[in-house]
Amino acid sequence: MARLIRMDGSGHTTLAEWTAADEQAVEAAVSAFRAQLDAGYYAVVTEGEGHARQVDELPMDAELVILRRPIAGG
Amino acid sequence: MSAEALPETAGVYWRPRVDADRLARRGRVWTLTTVAHTIPYLIASGVLFWLEPLSAPVGAILLAHAWAIPELYAKRGANVLRRRPRAADGPERTAIGLLGDLVGHDARALHARTGLVLERGALGVWLVGEGGAVLVAPGGRRAFCWCVHVEDRSLPSADRIAHLLLALRTDEAGFATVANLAFSGAPRRVRRRLPPAMRPALDAAVAAGH
Secondary structure, eight states: OEEEEEEETTEEEEEEEEOTTOHHHHHHHHHHHHHHHHTTOEEEEEOSTTOEEEESSOOTTOSEEEEEOOEEEO | OOOSOOGGGGGGTTSOOOOHHHHHHHHHHHHHHHHHHHHHHHHHHHHHHHHOGGGHHHHHHHHHHHHHHHHHHHHHHHHTTOOOOOOOHHHHHHHHHHHHHHSOHHHHHHHHHHSOEEEEOSSSEEEEOSSEEEEEOTTSSOEEEEEEEESOTTSOHHHHHHHHHHHHHHOHHHHHHHSEEEEEEOHHHHHTTSOGGGHHHHHHHHHHHO
């Protein structure tokens, strides 16, 4: 089952879980994903050790999508 | 690492994007600047002593300045890896679990011992901390210390590292462009000013950089 998680003060929070076959779960995950992007989070898909990709649409085939806050210098 | 540009680079549009050549040049300029700050004190000390040996105490003060300036820069570099206040145990444990999923066994073990995550990149070997990162350039003879952090003080320490790690993996050059350079110089100068528990992580990064 794929997961959408947000790194936050609790360590991380699971916002949605879905499988491609479950349309309702996918819809809920997409909705949660967009809400978090609107709130200023960035979404990242890990692609094995040393690799990550930023995404603007929820990738249905990803196992784990992580939401992170922006970083800044200083 | 991905070739996609880190979105945070838009916030520092005036900075040229970091690459290996630009980084090497910045390192040389950093060293020259440090020398330029130091040499006048050394010359003034020597000239004073030559003109009037009784001015030796003043010369000693100037020499102390010449010594202190590079030391302060190196201290500033080491401070990028300084640990921040802990969150509660529960969130810290949860965050460490996620960070552990993102890295391999060796990096996980190193983090448990030192609080730092080692990550190999195209620009060199990175040590990622909670509020900054150190890049050991290929060859292991120069370290670049970067101040960079996530804007959320409520995050557990491992989540702060995970934020930086994911940004680094998304766009290494963009990560170095967004971050502020705090120091560049020999890794041993940074090592001396690190807490002893963190030194093995820098040793590992230097070894991996060879």
